[in-house]
Amino acid sequence: MKQRTLWSAILVAGLALAGCGSATRPASSPGDSSKVTKLVVWDWKSGDAAAASYVRKAKEDFAKKHPGVTVEFVAQPFDQYYTLLGAAIQSSTGPDVMLFNGGGQIRDRVDALLPLDQYVAEDEQRLAGWDAFSKDGKIYAAPVTLQGHPIYYNKTLYEKSGLDPASPATTWDEFIDDCATIKKATGVRCFALGNKEGAGIQFFLSGLGSGILTPQEYDDWIAGKRAWTSPNVKRVFKLWKEAGDSGLNNDGANSTAMFNDAFAIFNSGKAAHIIGLMSDIGHWKDFSEFLGADKVGVMRAPVVTTGVRPTLPYDGGIGYAVAKWAKDPKLAADLVRSLTTTDALTSFYSDAGAIASDTTIDVSQGPAAVGTIVSEIKGGKPALHVALSSKTLDLMGRLSQQLLSGSATVDEAVEQLAASDRES
Amino acid sequence: MxxxxxxxxxxxxxxxxxxxxxxxxxxxxxxxxxxxxxxxxxxxxxxxxxxxxxxxxxxxxxxxxxxxxxxSFTGDGERNGTMVGLDNYLDLFQDPLFRGALRNVGLLVLLLPVAVAIPGLLATFIYLRVPGHRVFRSVYFFPAVLSPVIVGAIFNLMLAFDGPLNTVLAGIGVGPIDWLGDPDVAMFAVVGVQIWATFGMALVVFLAGFATLDSALLDAARVDGASLPQIIWHVIIPSLTRTIQFVFVTTMIGMLTSMFGLLYVMTSGGPEGSTYLPEYYIWIQQGQMNRPALASAASTILFVIMLVVGLLQISVLRRAGRED
CATH class of the missing domain: 1.10.8 (Helicase, Ruva Protein; domain 3)
Known part of the structure; x- marks a missing residue:
């Protein structure tokens, strides 16, 4: 064991200095469970002032159950988070508990994680969003927030244009008409779009997908049977291109960062709609601060394919997982449970504006936008883009930029995406 | 022995x-x-x-x-730890993104003369004491002390689609250019910013070179009635050969190794993957795609490139020293 630690130390140090790759070795098994007195948690949230009371409540809950065990939160910068975690995983040393984004980020790394099924069974009904943290039927993290892509709209602009803010368009044609009306009356574009990072297409696909794919196609997509060249999937990318070509988006979408320039465009009333987020950032609370809580509307995806019923696209947003190398898995899993108590999550919801995974939190006091989002959670489905591998998402980002600039056609794009999706 | x-x-x-x-x-x-x-x-x-x-x-x-x-000869993901031979290298050369990154390295080499000429010319003006040369000397050096992240953030604002530069261009009737969103323009925009941010250091080296220049030669040229371009071409450049070679070498190293920060802040490798450099590619594969072995293979290739470039540069410097 000592030898191993020594080698790992040398490897990590060498890696940092030489910067040329890292070394591999088989993941180690959980060590002996001699009395553990300290747990280390890695995340990118605990340094955030809005998460302070959430972390405090979780810590208090854990201290009650396990007095004598200290918990240290290490807030890593999000930009570097998965790079640092990658180094920790390669050397099988690092935090006992760590925060993950749902979907590809955690699924790519389940080899380093402990299945939590036996520990979190009691919470399965209370919390939503497990799918994003599961792979092959095993749960690897407990969801803290839900992340999804509601379509937000600016009610003030609707009023100025003589549209009824209480009844936004339900079909794509109506939606396009409304956008034309808004542009005529106020000169404002339809969508705030930032596609510099390639995130715009992900939001577009998931935000509008449920109005385009049939329920069967949608479920197949999530299940991994993705018919990229089917007419409806192609239509998603056609609409993306058309929206760009016909000037629905703000100018320079390919050089506008979604985080946070596109949100700023919506906040400043320079665009009427945005496909935003539910938690963390670019969500109802952020927008409310600029536009006023009663002026932020949430609408369902406009129906493109007749007969489909749009649903809210959402998944588990972030969740805490336990490392395979944790000395005392039971203790670490208990910490994860403390991090997902109703009490702690309520704090997260009220302070940070996150839509928490806990379905028993009362949001009736919140603004209308939250009420709309929460009421849709029950009928919601996983977001389309979350089902894709990070490699395919990266490719989709680049292809979407090419579609906007006209250097690729829809047929070329879906073909390349299909090939990338088959490989991964 | x-x-x-x-x-x-x-x-x-x-x-x-x-x-x-x-x-x-x-x-x-x-x-x-x-x-x-x-x-x-x-x-x-x-x-x-x-x-x-x-x-x-x-x-x-x-x-x-x-x-x-x-x-770099082992696999990623499910094949973690098993030897896969040259698979990673084959993957790399089949990846248009990595080929694009290598092409961009070539582009940097091609743009090198520009990156050397700009500080050289400005240093010449300062040496020839154009009005206000003292102010220019400190102003030119100023960007060299800024971190790439700050420089990137400043130019993100300047070069935004609705930013000040496009406003100025619109004022003189030139249509807006999507500096960081057009794949044909973005790489040049980033290299331009890199040159702006780093030419101060080269300028100082040039000024030091000028200090060794024999002013009698300049006076003689002036007496003979040489024009400014003639003075630069026939007197200054031949006298500064060694300085110019040194600046070439250091600028090349700077461009190949220190553009990550700018790329990260300004374009994230985009649009359409047009501003990828090997360093950025390695970082993306390791951190975002969770493919450390592939990243190792890319690192090895970058190492070989740097080794070749470094050896060439050493031989250039050695030859310059011998001429002296």
């Missing part, structure tokens, strides 16, 4: 004694232990003294480098 040859020099005490051979013979017969111990420790001393440096280089540089190269 070298150590034994020089050892008499390191042992001046020997000269006053009966001779090294005698002592050695006695030592071999187990004679006075102190002398033999002294001898042995003296022979070992050089090794002991260089050991820390050698160990640090071997343990922290060469060994990880070898591990990295070795790691």
């Amino acid at each position: 070298a150590i034994r040859d020089t050892s008499p020099l390191a042992r001046p005490a020997d000269s006053g004694r009966a001779g090294g051979g005698e002592i050695r013979r006695r030592a071999r017969h187990g004679g006075t232990g102190t002398i033999s111990r002294t001898l042995r420790s003296e022979r070992l001393a050089p090794f002991v003294l260089v050991a820390p440096a050698v160990l640090i280089i071997v343990a922290l540089r060469l060994w990880p480098l070898l591990l990295g190269v070795n790691f």
